[in-house]
Amino acid sequence: MSMFRKPQPLAVLVVRDAPDVVADLRRALETAGEAERPGLDRALALAERSAARPDAELRCRWVRQRLDSSGYTGPADSVEAIKTLRQAEPGLSLLQAATYAKETAAAEAC
Structure with missing residues (x-):
């Protein structure tokens, strides 16, 4: 293993369809009757x-969903949490799991 290896990109891809949903709701609102408008x-x-x-x-x-579904309830950035996360998602590298765990722990501390 080389110290000069190129870092791997983070593996979790955030898929967002919310902008499409927003656009669809706006279009629906344009033609909605008075009874439908409050719900839309x-x-x-x-x-x-x-x-x-x-x-x-x-x-x-x-x-947190991966950790919770594995039965882990402790701090997100512990060694055990990182191990649990990698077992739940075998495609994650150690670096990726540690990065996500630190990010999650920081968010939960706020």
Whole structure:
């Protein structure tokens, strides 16, 4: 193993379809009757809030879901948590798992 190896990109891809949902809701609102408007307005506000969430928040939620589903409840950045995360997602490298774990622990501390 070389110390000069090129770092691997992070493996978790955040897929966002919220912008499409927001656009669909806006189009629906244009043709909605008065009875439908309050529900569509509320749905649009929720979708816009979801679309505004940063990728880091989504990654942290993903990590915590993996840890919780594995039965792990301790701090996200412990050695045990990183091991659990890598067992839950075998494609993650040690660096990737450690990065996500630190990011999750920092977010949970706020």
